[in-house]
Each structure stands twice: as C-alpha cells, then as structure tokens.
Amino acid sequence: MRTLVLKNFRDLRAQKWQFLAVTFLVFLGVSLFTGLYSSYLNIKATYEKFYSETNFEDFGLFVNPAPKRLLEKIRRIHGVEAVVGRITAYGTVEVGGKEIMVKLVSIPRENSKVNSIYIVEGVYPKGNEALILKKFSDRYGISIGEKLNLRVGNRTYTLRVSGTACSPEYVLIWDMSKRSGVLFVPYNVMEKITGLKGKVTEVHVKVYSDVDEVMSKVENIFKPYGIKKAYKKKDQPGYKLLRMDLKGFEHTALMFPSMLIIIAALATYVMLSRVVMGQMNVIAVLRAIGYSKTDVILHYLTYPVLIGVVGTVAGIFAGYWISSAMTSSYVDVLNLPYYVSKIYPNVTLVSVSIGMLAPIIAGSFTVKSVAEVEPAVAMKGIAVERTIGVKFERFSIMTRMAIKNVLRNPKRTVYTVLGLAMGVVLVGTSLALIDSVNEMMHVQFDKINGYDFKVECSNVKGIRALNDVKEAYPIVETWIVFERNGITEESTLIGLPVQDLYNIYDLKGRRHFPPPKGIILPEYLAKKLGVSKGEVIKAFTKVGVVRFEVYDIFPQPLFPACYANIDQLERMGFKPNYVIVKGGNENELKRFGRVTSIKDVRKDVEEMMSMMNEFFAFSVLFGVTLASAMIFNTVTINIMERRREIATLRMLGYTVREIGESILIETFILGFFGILLGFPMVLGVLKFFETTYEGEIFKMPFVIYPQTYALTTAIIIATVLLSLLPGMRYISRMKIEKVTKEVTG
Amino acid sequence: MVEKEVAMLRFEGVWKVYRMGRVDVVALRDVSLEVGEGEFVVVLGPSGSGKTTMLNIAGGIDRPTRGRVFFKDLEISSFDEKGLTDFRRNHVGFVFQFFNLVPTLTAKENVQLAAELVDDPMDVDEVLEMVGLKHRANHFPFEMSGGEQQRVAIARALVKRPDIILGDEPTGNLDFETGKKVLKVMKEINEKMGTTFLIVTHNTAISRIADKIIHFRDGRVFGVEINSNPIDPEELSW
Ligand SMILES: Nc1ncnc2c1ncn2[C@@H]1O[C@H](COP(=O)(O)OP(=O)(O)OP(=O)(O)O)[C@@H](O)[C@H]1O
Ligand SMILES: [Mg+2]
Numbered sequence: 001m002r003t004l005v006l007k008n009f010r011d012l013r014a015q016k017w018q019f020l021a022v023t024f025l026v027f028l029g030v031s032l033f034t035g036l037y038s039s040y041l042n043i044k045a046t047y048e049k050f051y052s053e054t055n056f057e058d059f060g061l062f063v064n065p066a067p068k069r070l071l072e073k074i075r076r077i078h079g080v081e082a083v084v085g086r087i088t089a090y091g092t093v094e095v096g097g098k099e100i101m102v103k104l105v106s107i108p109r110e111n112s113k114v115n116s117i118y119i120v121e122g123v124y125p126k127g128n129e130a131l132i133l134k135k136f137s138d139r140y141g142i143s144i145g146e147k148l149n150l151r152v153g154n155r156t157y158t159l160r161v162s163g164t165a166c167s168p169e170y171v172l173i174w175d176m177s178k179r180s181g182v183l184f185v186p187y188n189v190m191e192k193i194t195g196l197k198g199k200v201t202e203v204h205v206k207v208y209s210d211v212d213e214v215m216s217k218v219e220n221i222f223k224p225y226g227i228k229k230a231y232k233k234k235d236q237p238g239y240k241l242l243r244m245d246l247k248g249f250e251h252t253a254l255m256f257p258s259m260l261i262i263i264a265a266l267a268t269y270v271m272l273s274r275v276v277m278g279q280m281n282v283i284a285v286l287r288a289i290g291y292s293k294t295d296v297i298l299h300y301l302t303y304p305v306l307i308g309v310v311g312t313v314a315g316i317f318a319g320y321w322i323s324s325a326m327t328s329s330y331v332d333v334l335n336l337p338y339y340v341s342k343i344y345p346n347v348t349l350v351s352v353s354i355g356m357l358a359p360i361i362a363g364s365f366t367v368k369s370v371a372e373v374e375p376a377v378a379m380k381g382i383a384v385e386r387t388i389g390v391k392f393e394r395f396s397i398m399t400r401m402a403i404k405n406v407l408r409n410p411k412r413t414v415y416t417v418l419g420l421a422m423g424v425v426l427v428g429t430s431l432a433l434i435d436s437v438n439e440m441m442h443v444q445f446d447k448i449n450g451y452d453f454k455v456e457c458s459n460v461k462g463i464r465a466l467n468d469v470k471e472a473y474p475i476v477e478t479w480i481v482f483e484r485n486g487i488t489e490e491s492t493l494i495g496l497p498v499q500d501l502y503n504i505y506d507l508k509g510r511r512h513f514p515p516p517k518g519i520i521l522p523e524y525l526a527k528k529l530g531v532s533k534g535e536v537i538k539a540f541t542k543v544g545v546v547r548f549e550v551y552d553i554f555p556q557p558l559f560p561a562c563y564a565n566i567d568q569l570e571r572m573g574f575k576p577n578y579v580i581v582k583g584g585n586e587n588e589l590k591r592f593g594r595v596t597s598i599k600d601v602r603k604d605v606e607e608m609m610s611m612m613n614e615f616f617a618f619s620v621l622f623g624v625t626l627a628s629a630m631i632f633n634t635v636t637i638n639i640m641e642r643r644r645e646i647a648t649l650r651m652l653g654y655t656v657r658e659i660g661e662s663i664l665i666e667t668f669i670l671g672f673f674g675i676l677l678g679f680p681m682v683l684g685v686l687k688f689f690e691t692t693y694e695g696e697i698f699k700m701p702f703v704i705y706p707q708t709y710a711l712t713t714a715i716i717i718a719t720v721l722l723s724l725l726p727g728m729r730y731i732s733r734m735k736i737e738k739v740t741k742e743v744t745g
Numbered sequence: 746m747v748e749k750e751v752a753m754l755r756f757e758g759v760w761k762v763y764r765m766g767r768v769d770v771v772a773l774r775d776v777s778l779e780v781g782e783g784e785f786v787v788v789l790g791p792s793g794s795g796k797t798t799m800l801n802i803a804g805g806i807d808r809p810t811r812g813r814v815f816f817k818d819l820e821i822s823s824f825d826e827k828g829l830t831d832f833r834r835n836h837v838g839f840v841f842q843f844f845n846l847v848p849t850l851t852a853k854e855n856v857q858l859a860a861e862l863v864d865d866p867m868d869v870d871e872v873l874e875m876v877g878l879k880h881r882a883n884h885f886p887f888e889m890s891g892g893e894q895q896r897v898a899i900a901r902a903l904v905k906r907p908d909i910i911l912g913d914e915p916t917g918n919l920d921f922e923t924g925k926k927v928l929k930v931m932k933e934i935n936e937k938m939g940t941t942f943l944i945v946t947h948n949t950a951i952s953r954i955a956d957k958i959i960h961f962r963d964g965r966v967f968g969v970e971i972n973s974n975p976i977d978p979e980e981l982s983w
Pocket of ligand 1: 764791796947
C-alpha cells in the first residue's frame with residue numbers, strides 16, 4: 001500500500017490549493033468554535049470566580065436614610081449570612097486640573113463579608129483614605145499615596161489613595177452618568193461628608209436560606225423609612241447586563257461556527273466528489289488490478305481525514321489563542337481584577353469530533369458511492385451530465401457556456417451560492433453591527449440628548465441668565481416603583497416640558513412628545529405589569545403613592561424610561577431636580593450643582609464601543625476570508641474539472657481572455673444569487689440578535705444603513721475577483737499539450 | 746480419447762444483457778470458449794461485437810447475466826465481490842486499450858502499485874527492463890509516448906506473475922512500429938514465462954501471431970481457428 005500513500009501525497013500536491021482551501025474552512029470553523037466557546041466559558045468562569053470571591057449579595061435595598069443600628073436587627077434574622085450598609089454620595093475630584101465626577105461609597109471598618117472589596121494593590125483604607133476603582137486609577141494615572149481633592153456640594157476634603165480595588169457592585173457601570181469613578185471611603189468619613197450620621201441608604205445582604213423570606217423581613221424593617229428600590233441578585237443592573245451579554249455571546253459562539261462547519265462539510269463533499277469523479281478511471285484500474293473496495297475507500301478517505309486532522313489541530317491551537325486574547329480584551333472593558341483563561345477538555349473534545357467528523361462524513365458519501373461503481377462500468381467513464389434545458393441562443397457562445405456550467409452541476413451551484421451567501425452574512429452582519437452601534441450613538445447623542453450639559457439644580461433662571469447659555473429647561477429625573485396585582489417594577493421617571501433638548505424616541509425612530517397628561521411606559525415594562533393604554537397605574541415615588549393614566553406604550557431604544565409632563569409632575573408635588581442646558585460653559589455651570597457633560601459621556605461610551613467595533617472589524621475580515629476560500633474552491637474546481645475542455649477551446653483558437661470572460665460571467669451569476677440570498681439572511685441574523693439582546697436596561701436598535709448594502713456587495717465582488725486570479729493564471733499558463741496527454745481514459 | 750487437460754479459462758453458455766430502459770442490449774449471447782494454459786489467444790471481431798464485455802467477464806471485473814465462467818476448476822461466475830477481487834489480485838493482469846496509468850505516479854511507481862498486491866512479485870526494475878523502459882523508470886505518464894505508456898501497463902500487468910494477461914486493444918492507439926514492439930514484448934513473455942495471453946482486437950493482422958484465434962460477431966463466437974504456425978511479431982505488417 002506504500003505506493004497508494006505516495007499517490008495520496010502526489011494528489012495532494014497536485015491540488016494543494018483546493019485542499020488547503022477546504023482545510024482552511026475546517027480550520028476557521030474549529031478555531032472559531034474553540035475560540036468563541038472557550039471565551040464564553042472563560043468569561044463566565046471569570047465572573048463566577050469574582051462574584052464568589054467577593055461574596056456578591058443575594059439582594060439589596062436602596063432606602064431613605066435609616067439608622068445603621070437596624071443592620072444588627074437584620075443580622076439576627078435567620079438565614080442572613082452577612083449584611084453591609086452603605087451611604088453613597090456624588091462629588092468631584094480634581095485630576096490634572098480637571099474636575100471628574102465620582103461616586104463615593106462607604107465601606108465598613110473591616111472588609112465586609114458581602115460585596116467585599118477586592119484590593120488589587122495597596123491596603124484597606126483607614127481614616128481619611130480611600131480605595132479607588134482599578135480602572136479609574138489606570139485611566140487617570142492616579143497612584144497609591146496620592147492625595148485627592150474631593151468636592152461634595154460646596155465643601156472640599158482631602159483623601160489619600162490607599163490602594164486600587166474592584167467591587168462586585170461595580171463590575172459594569174452601565175449608568176453613563178456614574179462613569180468610572182468610584183471611591184470607597186471609610187464609613188466614618190462618609191458620615192462627615194454626607195452629614196448622615198449613623199445612617200445608611202443602601203443595604204446589601206447575603207443569605208444562606210430562602211432569599212424571598214429573608215428579603216421580605218428586611219423590607220419590613222425598612223418600610224417605615226421608605227424603600228426606593230429593592231432588587232435580587234439577578235436584577236442587579238451590572239450583573240444582569242453581563243448575564244444578558246453572556247447569553248448573547250453563547251448564542252454567537254454556537255451559531256457562527258456551526259454555519260461554518262456545515263459549509264466546510266459541504267466544501268469537502270464537493271471537492272472530494274470532483275477529485276473522485278476525475279479519477280474514475282484510476283479507480284477502475286485499481287479495482288481491476290486487484291485492489292479491493294475497502295482499499296479504494298480508505299485511499300480516498302485519507303483526504304477528508306487529513307483535512308479534518310490538520311484543520312482541527314491547527315484550529316484548536318488557534319482557537320485557544322483567540323480565546324485567551326478575546327477573554328482578556330473583553331474583561332479589559334470591565335472592572336475586574338483578573339481573568340480566567342483555561343483549556344476546556346470538553347470544548348476540545350467537541351471541536352475534535354465536529355472538526356474531524358464533518359469532513360469525514362461528508363467525504364465518505366462521495367467516496368463510498370464511487371467505490372460502489374463496478375470497474376467495468378467505471379472503465380467506460382460515467383459521464384452522466386444533466387443539463388436543464390434552457391433556450392439561450394440569444395447569448396454569445398461564452399455566455400452560453402457560462403450558463404450551461406451553472407446549470408450543469410446543480411449541487412455545486414447550490415453550494416457555491418450558499419457559501420457566498422454565508423460570506424455576505426458575515427461581512428454584512430458585521431458591518432450592520434457597526435451601523436447599529438453608530439445608530440445607537442446617533443440616537444442617544446444627536447436625537448435623544450440634544451443638550452450639552454445636565455446640571456443637578458433647580459435654578460433655571462440663574463442658568464438662563466448666563467451669557468452663552470442658549471437654552472435651558474428644568475426636568476425631573478427620579479426613581480419610580482410601579483405596583484400592579486402584586487407585581488412591582490422599578491424604573492426611572494422623567495418629567496419634561498415640551499422642548500427640543502431632551503427628546504423621546506421610539507425604537508422605530510419616531511419622535512414623541514411629553515404627554516399632556518398621564519405617563520408613557522416602555523413596552524417591556526407595560527408587558528411585565530400587564531397594563532395597557534388608558535388604564536390607571538399605581539406607583540411609589542419620592543412624593544409618596546401616586547396614580548398615572550397610561551398615555552402611551554412603545555418600545556424605546558437604549559435606556560428605556562417612563563416619561564411624563566413636568567407640569568403634571570409638579571402639580572403632584574415633584575420638584576424639578578436637573579436643568580438641561582444647551583451652550584454654556586462647564587466651569588460656570590458647576591457653581592449651580594453637579595454637571596454632566598454629554599461630550600464626556602459620549603467619549604466614554606465611544607471608548608467602550610471601540611472594542612466592539614474591533615470585534616466586528618475582525619468578523620468582516622473573517623467573512624472576507626471565508627468568502628474567498630469558498631469562491632477560490634469553486635473556481636479552481638471548476639477550472640480543474642474542465643481543463644480538457646478548456647484546452648480544447650484554446651486549441652480551437654479561443655483566447656485566454658474569452659475563456660476568462662466565460663468564467664467571469666459564470667462567477668457573476670453565482671455571485672448575484674449569493675448576494676440576493678445573503679441579505680435576507682443578514683436581516684434574519686439581526687432579528688435574531690434583536691431578540692437575544694432584548695433587554696430592559698438597554699435596548700440596541702439594530703439597523704443596516706443603505707450604504708452598507710453597497711459596501712458589502714463591493715467587498716464580496718472584490719473578493720470574488722481576487723480569488724479568481726489564481727484560476728485565471730492557471731488558464732493562461734496552461735500547457736495544452738500536457739493537459740491532453742494526461743488523459744487516463 | 747485422452748482426457749482433456751483442464752483449460753485455464755472456460756466460458757460455458759455465457760450471456761450478457763444490458764437493460765437500457767425498455768430495450769435489452771444483448772452483448773454476449775450463449776458464448777462458450779476455452780483458453781488453454783500458456784496459449785496466446787487473440788479474439789477478433791468488429792466493433793460492438795462484445796469483445797470487451799467478454800474480456801471484462803473473463804477478468805472478473807464484470808459478471809455474466811447467465812452461464813458459467815471457470816478459471817481452472819474455479820467457477821468465478823459464482824464468486825462474490827471479495828472472491829473476484831482476490832481472483833484479480835492473484836491471477837489476472839490487465840492491459841487496457843487506453844493507457845490507464847495513474848497520472849500522478851511515475852512508471853516505476855505505477856508498476857509498484859501492482860507489485861505490492863502480491864506476496865511474490867517480480868522485481869520491478871527487472872520487469873521494466875523486460876519492457877525496455879528501465880531508463881524511463883522515473884518518468885511520469887505525461888512525459889512518455891503512447892507506446893511507452895502501454896509498455897508500462899504491460900509491466901504493471903506482468904509484475905504480479907499472473908496466470909493470465911488480458912489485453913483490450915493493447916495496440917489500438919499505437920502506430921504500426923510501436924504496436925509491433927508492444928506485441929513483441931507480450932509474445933516474448935508468453936514464450937519465456939509461459940504466461941497465458943488473451944488479447945482482444947479488431948485488427949485481423951495481429952491474429953497471425955496467435956496460437957488460437959476466436960472470431961466474434963454480434964455477441965457470438967463465430968468460429969475458432971488454431972494457428973499451428975504463429976509468426977514472429979517482427980514479420981507482421983498491416
Ligand atoms: N454498459 C452498457 N450498457 C449498455 N450497452 C452496453 C454497455 N456496454 C456495452 N454495451 C453494448 O454491448 C455491445 C458490446 O459492447 P463491447 O464494448 O463489448 O463491444 P466491443 O466488441 O468491445 O467493441 P469495440 O471494438 O468498439 O470496443 C455493444 O453493442 C454495446 O453498445
Ligand atoms: Mg471494446
């Protein structure tokens with residue numbers, strides 16, 4: 001059998017590009033699966049490790065200032081493992097001459113047993129010291145030992161940085177106004193800063209028995225003081241967002257590689273059936289000499305096995321490399337001190353099985369069917385060509401040939417069109433996701449937020465009187481808890497006058513105005529509460545229990561909120577607590593209260609999105625690679641399969657150019673259908689993302705800009721043309737005499 | 746009468762019918778023939794008379810529709826797939842009309858391909874020398890002429906030390922001189938090594954080198970001629 005093995009290698013060498021292209025597809029599928037899925041597991045493991053090491057809470061309460069001694073009462077409740085109370089406040093610190101907003105969070109004298117602070121560097125703070133979030137320190141280059149000038153209201157304090165830290169409550173800071181600045185300050189210092197002596201405004205609890213039971217007991221304790229918000233672990237905003245994102249990640253990690261593996265299997269099937277068909281006579285000879293059916297099957301199975309082994313082994317290595325790079329860059333965006341990157345035997349096992357089995361199974365179909373053929377029949381060649389009868393005398397001979405080739409091998413045509421469609425899906429979806437991110441930024445910062453600053457104060461007149469302020473309006477922004485049939489749902493209530501700085505949009509991009517009366521609810525909330533238009537709903541707010549008529553319900557992009565008219569809210573007893581300003585100057589505005597600059601927020605968000613865009617750019621590249629591998633494969637097979645026909649045409653006097661034209665026309669026909677099929681698939685994938693990433697804290701608008709269609713089409717066509725080159729080169733350099741002599745039957 | 750020696754190959758009332766939709770094409774009708782050990786037999790007949798069909802059945806790559814085929818005392822027409830493969834492997838050497846070499850293997854490797862199938866093959870270089878191609882051992886098929894390729898095919902058939910070599914128009918594609926060279930190689934092997942040859946052709950001239958000539962027409966054996974005085978291929982002309 002040595003010579004048969006030799007033949008394997010010779011055949012491989014003779015058709016190395018085709019084999020490489022197919023192997024590459026397997027490689028892509030396996031590496032993507034290994035990479036994405038183990039990234040998913042890494043990220044999950046990272047969260048789990050961090051949340052468990054820092055004793056993440058089982059539930060939390062945001063309350064009006066209540067005595068700290070109540071914590072003792074909570075500790076005595078059966079089932080409570082640990083409890084921590086906090087006071088929080090906002091302030092600014094001066095870094096490099098710039099005032100940066102920070103959130104101040106109190107921490108007990110000793111690290112708590114729930115929501116523990118994870119110290120990355122330095123020590124737990126004592127006296128006038130504070131720990132700062134690791135990312136915050138990295139970003140502004142604040143080092144340990146440095147003194148921070150803190151301003152809260154109109155008083156100033158000096159805090160020494162005792163170290164950098166991470167906290168399970170602030171893994172993902174999704175509220176744009178909070179930014180990355182969190183300072184963990186000893187409780188007694190916070191008492192002084194806030195003036196809330198012996199009080200707490202947040203309670204975080206870890207339990208070892210039933211959460212609901214303990215939670216309701218704790219709620220009872222704080223009821224007299226007023227509970228702003230109560231949530232369970234799964235509803236903690238950062239945790240929830242991460243879990244959602246992780247779910248989407250898992251879907252992606254399964255969907256894209258599966259599609260690729262299917263494509264790889266198809267490619268193996270098509271390529272191998274070409275190879276085997278082309279060697280019909282060789283098979284007949286082998287059988288006539290005395291090689292058995294099994295010998296022949298094993299001989300040809302070597303190819304898919306080799307494709308599988310090489311693609312899989314390389315894919316697994318590349319996959320783990322991708323996974324470690326991906327995990328680290330994903331975790332980099334978050335406030336986490338470390339990441340877990342492991343090798344998962346189960347993932348490897350799955351990769352090995354699909355990476356090997358897909359080509360082998362696909363390959364065995366053709367190999368087996370051919371080995372079944374009787375040598376006496378094979379000797380005569382089974383040139384069963386089926387052409388679908390179409391009249392096309394109107395076209396030139398070259399066009400006719402192109403059309404005939406498309407119709408000649410329907411299976412291959414379908415495979416190529418599917419492969420091209422896949423390329424369109426990858427390229428188109430990635431570009432569309434970039435569009436979606438841009439659209440999101442556009443909706444948030446050009447449409448919804450038309451103002452430049454948001455100032456925490458109620459002095460509209462004072463602000464309007466400032467020189468370069470163009471417009472300023474008071475707004476209400478506060479918490480609200482709805483209750484209906486025993487279901488409570490917490491949200492944000494925003495009261496607006498009719499103006500153009502803070503606008504309400506629905507997911508379709510239609511603008512809405514503050515209702516004359518009643519309240520606008522985001523669709524998800526209305527669904528949860530089971531409430532419909534025109535009904536009246538009860539809610540707890542700052543000003544006590546209120547009732548609203550539901551004026552309208554629609555899905556909202558990005559950060560859904562409940563909107564009402566500010567006049568109505570004022571009549572109910574709410575006081576405007578922010579002023580939105582167009583124009584003006586940050587430093588002057590600061591005199592009125594805490595200022596949030598939209599420009600800064602936008603910059604922060606864009607920074608966060610840049611990683612996403614990198615990822616999408618990577619998938620565009622990936623799509624291009626995939627499309628070229630596919631197209632290259634078909635074109636090469638097409639040419640190799642017809643090299644005798646092409647040689648004959650050239651002998652007859654057709655020029656390389658004319659033959660090339662025919663192949664070009666053929667490829668364009670395939671490309672046209674691939675693109676036609678691809679775009680609906682892109683829309684399907686986007687729809688899928690839309691349902692996967694359906695969130696209540698965050699809803700991304702998925703869009704495709706018209707120019708993206710054009711760009712995708714251009715990319716695919718360019719890819720097609722590039723992958724045609726080697727085939728064209730082959731034709732032009734083809735030795736006609738050599739081809740005609742190769743004849744084996 | 747003395748009991749007749751068992752023939753190397755014997756067809757007994759062999760039929761081959763191809764079913765083409767509603768039409769039956771009868772390729773062989775009631776063919777009976779014998780090829781004795783060490784004989785050089787030529788089958789003559791016009792195109793479409795069933796020669797190739799007969800040869801394929803003789804070599805165990807096709808099966809009769811009806812009738813029996815014996816190789817020595819083995820009834821190969823009753824063999825299963827595996828039995829036929831073993832039969833081909835151990836007893837038969839094929840030389841086809843078209844060259845049927847593996848294009849990605851050199852001359853020597855093509856011969857090796859067959860040598861590896863049996864326990865006691867001839868020396869590959871020696872066989873190539875016998876067909877006069879030692880100097881082309883490392884050439885690929887596309888680097889050789891048609892006659893050279895055909896001689897490689899003979900070497901490949903020979904290397905297994907088969908009992909019988911079946912040739913389907915082995916000179917059909919070759920010019921006169923080259924054809925003669927190929928026939929000479931076969932005849933020499935037949936004489937020196939005693940290998941039985943069954944050659945199919947429509948070229949009547951070739952029959953003059955045979956010990957026995959079987960005439961085919963319309964799928965039937967039309968007549969059998971014994972040539973008591975076969976000539977040397979050198980003396981052939983057509
Ligand atoms: N697979 C097949 N299906 C249908 N008919 C067949 C098949 N193979 C051969 N035939 C028919 O059987 C008959 C005998 O064919 P065969 O190939 O044996 O002829 P031949 O004597 O070898 O001819 P030639 O000298 O042209 O090679 C012919 O009529 C042919 O058309
Ligand atoms: Mg024939």
